[in-house]
Amino acid sequence: MNPQSPKEITDYYKHLSLFWTDLIHLMASKPQALTSTGPMRAFATSSKKIATELIEINEKLMEFNKFYTEYYKQLSDTWSVAQKKVNQKVPDVPHDVEQFEAFKRIWIDIFDNDFTELFDSEKFGENYGKLVSKELELTKHWTNISNVILQSANLPSKEEIDEVYKELHALKKRVTKLEIELKRKKEDKR
Amino acid sequence: MRSEARIDPKLVEEILKFTRNVVDAPKLVAAPDEINLEVTPHEIAQVIDKTRLLHYKPLTDKQHKTPLLISYALINRYHILDIHPEKSWVRNLLEQGFDVYMLDWGSPTSMDKYLDFDDYVNGYLDSCVEFIKDETSTEKISLQGYCTGATIATAYTALHPENVKNFIATAPVIDGWRDTTVISNLAKHIDVEKMVNTIGNMPPEFMYYCFSVLKPFEQGIEKYVNFFKNIDNKKFVDNFLRVEKWLGDTPPIPGELFKQWIKDIYQDNLLIQNKMFVGGSHIDLKKIDMPLFTQVAVGDHLVSPECSMPLHYAVGSQDKTLRIYPTGHVGMIASSLSQKKVLPELGQWLSERS
Secondary structure (H helix, E strand, C coil), X not given: CCCCCHHHHHHHHHHHHHHXXXXXXXXXXXXXXXXXXXXXXXXXXXXXXXXXXXXXXXXXXXXXXXXXXXXXXXXXXXXXXXHHHHHHHCCECCCCHHHHHHHHHHHHHHHHHXXXXXXXXXXXXXXHHHHHHHHHHHHHHHXXXXXXXXXXXXXXXXXXXXXXXXXXXXXXXXXXXXXXXHHHHHHHHC | CECCCCCCHHHHHHHHHHHHHHHHHHHHCCCHHHCCXXXXXXXXXXXXXXXXXXXXXXXXXXXXXXCEEEECCCCCCHHHHHCCHHHCHHHHHHHCCCCEEEEECCCCCHHHCCCCHHHHHHHHHHHHHHHHHHXXXXXXXXXXXXXXXXXXXXHHHHHCHHXXXXXXXXXXXXXXXXXXXXXHHHHHCCCHHHHHHHHCCECHHHHHHXXXXXXXXXXXXXXXXXXXXXXXXXXXXXXXXXHHHHHHCCCCECHHHHHHHHHHHHHCCCCCCCCCEECCEECCHHHCCCCEEEEEECCCCCCCHHHHCHHHHHCCCCCEEEEEECCCCCCCCCCHHHHHHHHHHHHHHHHCCC
């Protein structure tokens, strides 16, 4: 195999990592199983997950950087254009208080207008949406890694806690409905 | 830039004075944390989960018969409606003889991520309306919603018109596709499903970001320069710090509520098209048939007038009034203009119907 594209390279290293962690785990799991209740056993069982997540984080990081660079490029381009406009409008250095106040007003108005125009634009919205999306994917991988560590310490994962929250929310809704029904029945009896 | 003349000594003096003000500031003014934002006396009438129903103490001997419930926005806290005795929306209404209640949505935590539109409309808001009806022995109340709180109030009024005698919509978020603000542009491009599934609630830091890009230089630089320039002006400083403290208090928005909010209002624009559902019930704006008073600000850069005004034309009410004010989103509720014009007009309209 001769990986070429960044995706092929990532997939290759992911496979390599999974192959060796799986194989070492299989070779070593029998004597390890004797201490199956300890945290190290639990951690070792799912440690390959951490390796996989780290490789995927690296891949996502490259995509994230692309949108992050574009984000700052848009900001710096807008800054340059706005500054040029200010220089054209106020070619002289302000020398007294009135001139300085007028310069400041012009500077703020031009910068606010240009930046608001940028933030209102389709190109900014689109890139920003993708940037946030990639950031969320990185967060997801980080959560997955944290879950491995949490589970090795016999603590509930984020998904398990979410299940409890969901159940609690559903129960609260049912109780509220029952309370309303009970109140209505009491009122009907009167 | 060309530089030829010498610098005016007054300018140097101004800079030195400004530097002195920055150094002296901590000695002259309180830290935002030390300021109490609860201005007008009230009692906590009801608590459900993290929400509180506040009941303000009357300031007149006689009061109008119909109580008024204010449904504040989901962004920041209710304090802006009672930020300063001289600019308090609540105090002004109390002085006009209204019996005022306020719904404080509280600060949701991770465990509240599954709270949705249904919980806010048919749960919290409905329970407050029922409580006030019981407490005041009235069959209907007046309901005012501000900003996103007005959207929740709109959904409520359409689903429970039998409980609402008068409806006041102040800068309501109604027609997401017509909204021309930066917030709407960002909202349209967000993968909200992924956001909520990954991080749960809408984090307050994200809200800070959305606000910081609105007039970034005016809000990010100029207003702080003005603050230090006016550090000796007690009234200015007090008002500034109160508003700043309010701006910084941005609670998270429950994930499921935020998801439906962004999708149904900004991305798919279902509310104004009468295609939105809350808790399985269809929201038909034509069912809003009671007197309606819509307040819109021309300079609103958070909810553009084009986004709010369609409510006036979409409802079934015969008795409806639309008022457009020459101010901004916050100026409409907490400024001298709101005290001199917005509130007297609202008070007169409401007193004739209360």
